[in-house]
Amino acid sequence: MQKILNYIDGKHQQAVSGQFLDNYNPSTGEVYSLIADSDAQDIAHAYKAAEKAFKGWKNTPTEKRAAILLKIAQLIKENLEELAKAESIDNGKPLWLAKAVDIPRAASNFEFYASGIKHWASNAHFTDQIAINYTKHEPYGVVGCISPWNLPLYLFSWKIAPALAVGNTVVAKPSEVTPMTAYLLTKICDQAGLPKGVLNVVHGLGQKAGNALVEHPKIEVISFTGGTKTGAEIASKCAPHFKKLSLELGGKNPNIIFDDCDFEKAVDTSVKASFSNQGQICLCGSRILVHASIYEKFKAAFVEKSNALNVGDPLEKSSNLGAVVSKEHMHKILACVEQAKQEGGTILLGGKRLNLSGKLKDGYYVEPTIIEGLDNNCKTNQEEIFGPVVTLQSFEDEDQAIALANDTRYGLSATIFTENLSRAHRVSNKLQAGLIWVNTWLLRDLRTPFGGVKQSGIGREGGFKAFKFFTQTKNVCIKV
Ligand code: NDP
Numbered sequence: 118m119q120k121i122l123n124y125i126d127g128k129h130q131q132a133v134s135g136q137f138l139d140n141y142n143p144s145t146g147e148v149y150s151l152i153a154d155s156d157a158q159d160i161a162h163a164y165k166a167a168e169k170a171f172k173g174w175k176n177t178p179t180e181k182r183a184a185i186l187l188k189i190a191q192l193i194k195e196n197l198e199e200l201a202k203a204e205s206i207d208n209g210k211p212l213w214l215a216k217a218v219d220i221p222r223a224a225s226n227f228e229f230y231a232s233g234i235k236h237w238a239s240n241a242h243f244t245d246q247i248a249i250n251y252t253k254h255e256p257y258g259v260v261g262c263i264s265p266w267n268l269p270l271y272l273f274s275w276k277i278a279p280a281l282a283v284g285n286t287v288v289a290k291p292s293e294v295t296p297m298t299a300y301l302l303t304k305i306c307d308q309a310g311l312p313k314g315v316l317n318v319v320h321g322l323g324q325k326a327g328n329a330l331v332e333h334p335k336i337e338v339i340s341f342t343g344g345t346k347t348g349a350e351i352a353s354k355c356a357p358h359f360k361k362l363s364l365e366l367g368g369k370n371p372n373i374i375f376d377d378c379d380f381e382k383a384v385d386t387s388v389k390a391s392f393s394n395q396g397q398i399c400l401c402g403s404r405i406l407v408h409a410s411i412y413e414k415f416k417a418a419f420v421e422k423s424n425a426l427n428v429g430d431p432l433e434k435s436s437n438l439g440a441v442v443s444k445e446h447m448h449k450i451l452a453c454v455e456q457a458k459q460e461g462g463t464i465l466l467g468g469k470r471l472n473l474s475g476k477l478k479d480g481y482y483v484e485p486t487i488i489e490g491l492d493n494n495c496k497t498n499q500e501e502i503f504g505p506v507v508t509l510q511s512f513e514d515e516d517q518a519i520a521l522a523n524d525t526r527y528g529l530s531a532t533i534f535t536e537n538l539s540r541a542h543r544v545s546n547k548l549q550a551g552l553i554w555v556n557t558w559l560l561r562d563l564r565t566p567f568g569g570v571k572q573s574g575i576g577r578e579g580g581f582k583a584f585k586f587f588t589q590t591k592n593v594c595i596k597v
Pocket of ligand 1: 293324569
């Protein structure tokens with residue numbers, strides 16, 4: 118069976134423990150590969166390799182660093198088919214989605230930061246006639262990157278590309294649930310000529326390998342994307358050591374449909390925002406708020422379009438949705454649906470595990486699920502489910518829509534559908550979220566700041582913000 122090995126100091130190797138974890142294909146429920154089960158010893162080795170490589174990488178001319186990152190991007194594109202298939206098998210997402218979004222975006226991340234670093238300028242300040250100040254941005258050394266399972270290569274590369282571009286070396290831990298494409302990327306890095314030790318990838322459990330990375334005394338910077346609970350645990354461990362932390366966490370994002378919207382667009386986009394990637398995108402709009410005057414019309418159209426979605430083999434073009442990522446996650450989602458019923462919710466669509474046949478019979482498939490009749494205060498409307506489950510609520514006016522939208526501990530993103538430009542600005546202004554989309558969803562420009570407010574995170578990724586995060590600032594003042 119294929120083994121997913123650590124990549125330390127340019128070498129693929131087993132965990133020191135020699136142990137492996139099972140890696141499941143969620144579309145069939147079968148174990149199809151084995152993952153190095155790493156611990157603090159592997160993290161220590163990875164740190165040493167990264168520390169050794171730092172000086173050389175930092176002093177590599179920017180042009181050369183950028184060229185290597187561009188080569189990685191090119192190789193990702195050349196291996197699109199293989200990487201997309203690997204992502205689909207590892208995660209359960211439709212192959213067409215991995216081909217259209219995940220893998221191209223991983224290549225774009227490298228391209229974007231490879232070119233960005235060549236355009237990142239320093240500031241100089243002339244203090245009257247007496248001094249010149251210039252401000253330098255210096256890499257930290259070894260930084261830690263921890264990424265989740267929902268968009269595996271996409272989010273893994275979103276962290277490591279800027280960290281490497283500015284001259285850091287990296288110890289990264291991808292999610293143990295979906296490690297395959299990070300492993301394949303290490304082979305690409307080898308091929309692209311990334312010097313050994315510059316990127317080290319340690320596989321294994323969050324509580325073991327991830328925790329060791331967070332607790333490593335010499336790693337001063339941690340970039341984390343994952344759940345809010347894990348983020349809180351990591352923050353509590355980093356704070357006493359004053360580690361720099363970027364936290365991209367969960368969301369319970371409102372999708373607000375005003376009565377002056379382009380109705381068809383609102384319905385179609387809401388279907389995508391609800392069920393893309395089986396609802397396992399931190400930006401999915403899981404609470405749909407609809408103006409009372411169009412609530413019934415919207416509900417009918419939304420249920421009808423969602424009902425037409427085909428849940429099936431991720432490798433088949435005809436599947437709109439594939440499998441959810443793991444058996445545990447499937448049971449969590451189904452338990453959330455039961456909870457919604459107990460809270461008095463009415464299931465308008467779905468709500469059950471879908472049992473497919475043949476080789477897919479043990480796969481983890483969940484029907485697209487729509488629930489109505491719940492108060493915003495209930496658990497279903499307050500806690501992130503992270504699956505193909507959304508709720509519908511109605512509102513009477515703009516103020517109520519904003520109050521409902523903001524009534525959660527999260528604040529990652531929000532979507533508004535309205536053709537009234539003044540309303541779009543007014544509502545955007547009052548929403549508590551780091552990202553707002555108007556009449557669209559998940560339209561991304563990599564230069565824009567990405568991140569949430571409240572318990573959806575701390576810090577911003579994207580554009581030069583990522584370079585700032587991965588560097589420390591030094592001011593030099595020279596008296597003239
Ligand atoms: P988790 O928080 O469970 O895990 C994220 C990563 O952290 C994984 O690599 C995990 O390893 C690791 N980890 C777990 N526990 C620890 C620990 N104690 N110390 C260090 N590392 C640890 O999140 P999921 O993987 O379940 O991802 C889903 C969550 O991510 C959702 O809440 C979603 O909203 C959020 N997310 C946020 C995004 C954003 O940009 N704001 C984007 C995408 C997802 P392992 O998997 O091996 O346990």
